[in-house]
Each structure stands twice: as structure tokens, then as C-alpha cells.
Amino acid sequence: SSRHLYDLLESSPGTIFIVAFHLDSDAHEQAIAALESSFRGNKAAVNSIVYVQVDATDHYQYRGILYDLGIDTANHYLFPYFLVVRDQNGQLVRGEKAPSIMHAVIEDFLGAGS
Numbered sequence: 001s002s003r004h005l006y007d008l009l010e011s012s013p014g015t016i017f018i019v020a021f022h023l024d025s026d027a028h029e030q031a032i033a034a035l036e037s038s039f040r041g042n043k044a045a046v047n048s049i050v051y052v053q054v055d056a057t058d059h060y061q062y063r064g065i066l067y068d069l070g071i072d073t074a075n076h077y078l079f080p081y082f083l084v085v086r087d088q089n090g091q092l093v094r095g096e097k098a099p100s101i102m103h104a105v106i107e108d109f110l111g112a113g114s
Contacts, residue, residue: 001064005052005054005062008052012050016049017051017084020081021069022079022080023076023079027079027080031098032051038099039106045106045107049106069083078094082098084106
């Protein structure tokens with residue numbers, strides 16, 4: 001549920017989360033695979049990331065966070081969205097450049113001292 005997700009994000013200082021808000025396709029898995037490939041050789045970066053998948057069609061469970069992020073009424077073709085967050089700071093990304101944007105955000109987080 002939204003509350004459980006918020007609790008997880010707020011109770012894990014220093015942890016980098018990637019929350020994938022997806023629909024029925026596997027596009028989110030392809031983006032995560034591309035991201036992991038971009039960190040090949042940097043085991044510390046890969047090991048510092050926690051992935052969470054959220055079924056964006058489940059408005060009963062996730063209405064709160066979908067609304068808070070402004071994606072509760074987003075067109076289906078815009079998905080997947082990815083929230084990259086650490087210590088309650090982060091960025092919401094989508095689109096074909098999502099893996100490279102997530103990589104840059106994670107690099108910033110790691111450079112800030114993990």
C-alpha cells in the first residue's frame with residue numbers, strides 16, 4: 001500500500017530506492033536491466049540499490065502515492081515511471097532516457113556520500 005511504501009522509504013536512511021510504477025508491460029524490467037548494465041563493474045553501486053515494483057493499475061492500494069506524484073491520471077502510454085529516492089530526496093523519471101537519468105541521479109547520491 002502507499003503507507004507501507006512511504007514507511008519503507010522513510011525508515012531506511014542512506015538506502016537508494018528505485019520504485020518502478022508499471023502497468024502490464026515489461027518495459028520497466030527492460031529499463032532496470034539497462035540501468036544495471038550501465039553500472040557493470042561497479043558492484044558497490046548495484047548493491048546499494050533496492051528495487052520496488054508498484055502495479056500502477058492498483059489504485060486501491062497505491063492511490064495515495066500515485067496522486068502525490070501526479071501520475072494517478074497519467075495516460076497509460078506514459079508508463080513506466082521510476083522514482084529514484086534516497087533520504088526522502090529524489091527524482092521521478094520516465095521515457096527512453098530513464099536508465100541514463102536514473103544512472104546520473106544514483107551517481108549524484110553516491111558522490112554525496114552513501
